[in-house]
Amino acid sequence: MTVSDDDTDHDLLDFMRKAMGLTANPTTSKPEPDTGVLKSAEYIYDNAIDVALDMRSCKEAAETIIKCMEAENFGTQTWDSHILHPHTKDEEQVDFIFVMDLLNFSFWADDPKKPFVVEYNGRNEDGYWSLVASLRRALDEGIPITSPYFWVDRTVCTDALLERLFRPSTGTQIPMLAERIECLREAGEILCEQFNGSFVNCIKEADGSAAALVNLVVDEFPCFRDETTFQGRQVNFYKRAQILVADIWASFNGTSHGTFHDINKITMFADYRIPQILHTLGCLMYSPPLEHTIKDRKPIASGSRYETEIRGCTIHCVELIRREIVKKHPEAKVNAILIDFFLYDTAKEWEVQGKEMIPTHRTRSIWY
Numbered sequence: 001m002t003v004s005d006d007d008t009d010h011d012l013l014d015f016m017r018k019a020m021g022l023t024a025n026p027t028t029s030k031p032e033p034d035t036g037v038l039k040s041a042e043y044i045y046d047n048a049i050d051v052a053l054d055m056r057s058c059k060e061a062a063e064t065i066i067k068c069m070e071a072e073n074f075g076t077q078t079w080d081s082h083i084l085h086p087h088t089k090d091e092e093q094v095d096f097i098f099v100m101d102l103l104n105f106s107f108w109a110d111d112p113k114k115p116f117v118v119e120y121n122g123r124n125e126d127g128y129w130s131l132v133a134s135l136r137r138a139l140d141e142g143i144p145i146t147s148p149y150f151w152v153d154r155t156v157c158t159d160a161l162l163e164r165l166f167r168p169s170t171g172t173q174i175p176m177l178a179e180r181i182e183c184l185r186e187a188g189e190i191l192c193e194q195f196n197g198s199f200v201n202c203i204k205e206a207d208g209s210a211a212a213l214v215n216l217v218v219d220e221f222p223c224f225r226d227e228t229t230f231q232g233r234q235v236n237f238y239k240r241a242q243i244l245v246a247d248i249w250a251s252f253n254g255t256s257h258g259t260f261h262d263i264n265k266i267t268m269f270a271d272y273r274i275p276q277i278l279h280t281l282g283c284l285m286y287s288p289p290l291e292h293t294i295k296d297r298k299p300i301a302s303g304s305r306y307e308t309e310i311r312g313c314t315i316h317c318v319e320l321i322r323r324e325i326v327k328k329h330p331e332a333k334v335n336a337i338l339i340d341f342f343l344y345d346t347a348k349e350w351e352v353q354g355k356e357m358i359p360t361h362r363t364r365s366i367w368y
């Protein structure tokens with residue numbers, strides 16, 4: 001086949017566009033939005049020194065995960081099965097999820113024997129569930145904690161009221177209370193001034209793209225801008241921005257406010273639970289110095305190389321597990337979000353069962 005000059009130019013342009021990771025949208029020829037998280041994770045994995053992945057364990061984990069997910073019929077509907085999650089399927093649900101993921105970070109206690117615990121509906125909730133229980137308790141007490149107009153009105157929404165809102169039933173105070181209050185004030189100003197007081201308007205602006213919504217959240221809300229530098233290059237994690245979009249998607253079963261044509265661009269959420277279970281499964285491996293640091297419950301600084309390698313390799317690990325599942329089970333309806341949700345819920349079950357696991361790494365930050 002003779003290739004004319006303009007064909008060559010077109011092919012070259014197409015090749016260069018693909019090489020730059022810009023897949024042109026055929027209709028609008030605008031590059032599809034991308035968060036850069038997956039590329040960041042691969043770069044960290046390729047250059048990591050103290051964290052590595054074991055491919056055989058990843059393949060085994062992929063098989064175990066898909067078999068358990070299928071046995072449990074694990075899917076977006078599982079999100080709803082958590083009784084403390086909101087189920088109204090309306091704008092109030094979006095507002096609840098926004099404040100939940102605005103504050104969804106750093107629940108681990110300095111003293112593991114004294115966690116922050118909230119008793120709600122006769123159950124003692126800790127970790128992430130202590131946050132959700134605190135929000136539910138506040139609403140039961142008539143505090144409009146899902147309203148940004150409330151967060152910015154310091155005459156009624158005082159620091160003292162918020163401290164009481166997050167009061168523990170037993171154990172110690174919620175970690176990083178001051179930072180949580182700062183997140184509410186900052187995000188409240190932005191939502192009220194730019195988005196008419198509801199995250200629903202952010203979803204509308206993203207026009208059905210999950211990646212565009214993540215990018216909008218990290219561009220407009222500094223307290224979601226979870227990025228750092230690694231070996232001189234910016235790397236993106238965007239954990240709370242991604243889990244915010246994922247929670248909206250799952251809680252509406254991919255319909256209504258949760259309709260996104262590119263939801264599979266969302267990666268797993270680089271927190272402190274998933275590395276723990278991936279290490280227990282043998283997928284994530286730490287160098288002896290890093291393993292001792294974690295086992296001795298020593299602090300790991302936010303933005304440090306140790307922390308960045310744990311987070312980046314965790315994202316890449318779940319991506320490899322996802323690819324393995326898709327390769328062996330092309331009919332399976334799984335993405336990184338559902339694999340992540342499954343791993344998080346399993347890690348929590350194993351913790352309750354007292355299963356032997358490496359401790360979670362101890363980085364104090366608002367990012368996760």
Ligand SMILES: Nc1nc2c(c(CN[C@H]3C=C[C@H](O)[C@@H]3O)cn2[C@@H]2O[C@H](COP(=O)(O)O)[C@@H](O)[C@H]2O)c(=O)[nH]1
Nearest residue numbers: 104105106107127128269271272273274341344345368
């Ligand atoms: N990667 C990932 N991280 C998650 C979650 C969740 C809860 N998601 C719910 C929604 C659907 C799922 O089925 C879950 O039921 C919380 N976290 C993070 O973990 C840490 C809290 O840990 P602990 O203190 O032990 O509760 C903290 O950084 C928190 O931000 C998740 O799903 N994935």
